Amino acid sequence: MATEPQGSQWKTLDKDLNRISQVELAATYVARPLVGPGIALAFIVVAGAVAAVFFGHQPSSFVVIAAAAFGAYMAVNIGANDVANNMGPAVGANALTMGGAIVIAALCESAGALLAGGDVVSTISKGIIDPASVADTRIFIWAMMAALISSALWVNLATWVGAPVSTTHSVVGGVMGAGIAAAGFGVVNWSSMSMIAASWVISPVLGGAVAAMFLAFIKARIIYQDDKIAAARTWVPVLVGVMAGVFAAYLALKGLKKIVSIDMPMALIIGLVVGLVTYVISAPLIRQKSEGMENRNRSVKTLFGLPLVLSAALLSFAHGANDVANAVGPLAAIVHATEFGGFDDKVSIPTWVMIIGAFGISFGLFLFGPKLIRMVGSQITKLNPMRAYCVALSAAITVIVASWLGLPVSSTHIAVGGVFGVGFYREWHMERRLRRIGAKTGEVKRIAKEERRRRKLVRRSHFMTIVAAWVITVPAAALLSGIVFWALNSFVN
Template sequence: MAQQKPRLAKPTLDKDLEKLSSVEDAARYTARGLAAPGTALLFIILTAIFASSYVTGKPGAIIIIAAAALAGYMAMNIGANDVTNNIGAAVGARAMSMGFGLALAAVFEVAGAVLAGGGVVHTIASGIMADTATASPDMLIWAMMAAMLSAAVLVNVATWAGAPISTTHSIVGGVMGAGIAAAGFGAVNWEMVAGITASWVISPLLGGVIAAGFLLFVKETIIYREDKIASAKTWVPVLIGIMTGAFAGYLALIGFDQFLERSALRATIIALICGLIAWRALIPVINRQAEGLENRNQSLRKLFRIPLILSAALMSFAHGANDVSNAIGPMAAIVSAAQNGLVESVHVPTWELVIGGLGISLGLLLYGPKLVRLVGGEITKLNPMRAYCVSLSTALTVIVASWVGLPVSSTHIAVGAVFGVGLFREWYTRNSRRRYEYMRVRAGKDADSEADEKPNGKAGDKPSDRGSSERNEYETRRRYLVRRSHMLSIIAAWMITLPAAAGLAAIIATVMFSLFL
């Protein structure tokens, strides 16, 4: 018997190559985690360079460049946190992929900020602090710096913690706290603060109620009907017409403030005209889409997919137009104070809007998916019909609030609408007579079909089994309950947003005043 050769030790070269491979794997893993922060830091540096090309040689150039860098940082945080308003419901309903949704939102955020963002900057720039706080240009500059820094840090922490908060409330709180540090409590427009506080309660409740109302309408007129497809042909064009009119009014009130004089009557007329045109034009389109579809809920989802994509695009445009002010408003005030010594007539050049739009888009691309998953899939289960109700409710609530002059947060409304849809479904599952009759009739038909397939079968043997029905009903309720833990944590985050931003801004402003004034 031949003697077995001894096992040779692994060659030194192989050992070294394995070590190098392990080091490379570790480096790739570490680099992956640093890619997003590194990209964000690079954007802030490029923002400062971009701003310097416009202000070099002008008064206050260094201050303006620093303000631009802070505005870029704030804009990225807005994109990372507020993206849930635009695409969270549609991604959660699987009407679009995460990548497609982020790309769509990024493009329309930039377009909204650049094309229609200038008109809404003035409130943040000069509407919160009283004249006593803006008497000294240097005081105003450092107060706005403190407001931007505090708001950006707060939104950054909230995004890291997975809490969708209002960036509008953050920057308003920051400006308020900096104003108090500059000139005392008399420097704050307390009427505006009171309105914002009221909106904490009113806007999410209103969004939830409107979303639940539309979901009730969809269930009663389409989902729990004998012929779902025929009902959908009648009512889906109506719903899309309402959505089109709502977004047309939304953009007329908020998005196109640069091109149209703000008027509730004009916005209403535009909404009615656009809604009627969309309703009439989409009747043949929906009829063609409905051809050959089976009479089941899965088929209905196909009819709501395109409206959801369009709503995400329009919401992103309007969000870029409206919320760019949260980043660019303080910067516009700083530029005006540094160059002209006043902020009464703030001019917003295009390059400032470009910084805000690009920052919002980059922030949502780098850090947006976390909160998109939270709002779209972790609070309650969404499908295209429910997501459609959330999007429509968000637009309608903003329009109603704009008509009555109530300052609201689109974040609060969108998240409130998601909660409203989930809580309504809990109630409807237990209390709807139409649903009960529909399920009973369907169970009877299933029983009859099974009986026909069996030689000696009797109707009602298995599908009507009470224990099975009760188990299915329990499973339905268990799966679709709204997660109360998310509800409580989000509400708590909302409540502390403004006071936390104000307190942090007051501290930062006090330090800045002592160092630079």
């Protein structure tokens, strides 16, 4: 019998071990994308367990447990999609790292939801459907469940595609679709829906116009001045004061409704006082920080870094105070209807429901948020601290103006519209400067189509994807909701 050469056994063993290590490496590589969904699934299960603790004694507790799980799923999707609008500009401008942005956003969103989130939420989503048409408690519960499931699925799909969409519009579409499936088209308040449709145009256009206006002001008063540092010492404290005043009014009006109710005139007075105080404090600080700076645009940009970080944090706080309540509204309605055997147009949100919403947003942000943050911050157009400052300021100003005029607007559409507005303004401004330079030198010539395309500062593919997602959000969520309601009503009962 032939014997193997000495040492060949060890070589064979080394080969086998190498194969095993390669298999382990491949398994780790394949499993890495599943870590995020696995953690999210664990959170959803925990949310269902929390509901079981509170409602395990109820005969229909399985409905609340299922609703809590879907509510947690919805909250995770909000964190993955909606929060990017607040942090994206700051990250794109390199004022914040991705890790820093995620931590600040998670803390501020959770604080906004738990400290200043609404005590009461409209279960019929601002009068979209007539409550009398779904008077049967069972039908009402399935309608709210369908709205919750469909809106969560739609936001999840939009995140996967890379399109920031409005969570509130998704919920509205879900409620409308379930209402139509339950009681027909006559149940929908079409005047309210027409106002929401109008906000698809109003929100981004208003946000883009305000952001472009502030960027034009900064360029004219600071960037194109001979002594940029001296101009910055004059105007940056003014801009910081405006930002502080606007955000104070914004938070007083929209973010502190649980703590105290403030009307528009009082909010504006608060904003004015805070703005003046901030100007007085920031003027000497800006002067001190600008000492020894070179007369360059890069030097001026650093002065906007800290205000931009603070504005992103405040936007996240206000978003947590407002949008989380809208997102968990259907869940709160289901809990109320199950507990009391009926429903009201407005119900209180239990603390444990708000906690699910707050923690779900944090988990979604940590696990899936970077994709949309990069999209908003750097892939639509290039941002620096000044441009990102204009986007953040436009978001707060537009919400205040819209509230004053009684116009329904989406914070998501405003923020992304501000990014588009800054990018399109830069395109227009660059073309204008080139023509002026050409006119002075006598070298005016037609720019080739390829060269014009190369000079575009806003990515048209992202622009079309996002706008298309905005337009179809309500009808897509409504269609999904109608299908889910039909399935629940047909197969569960």
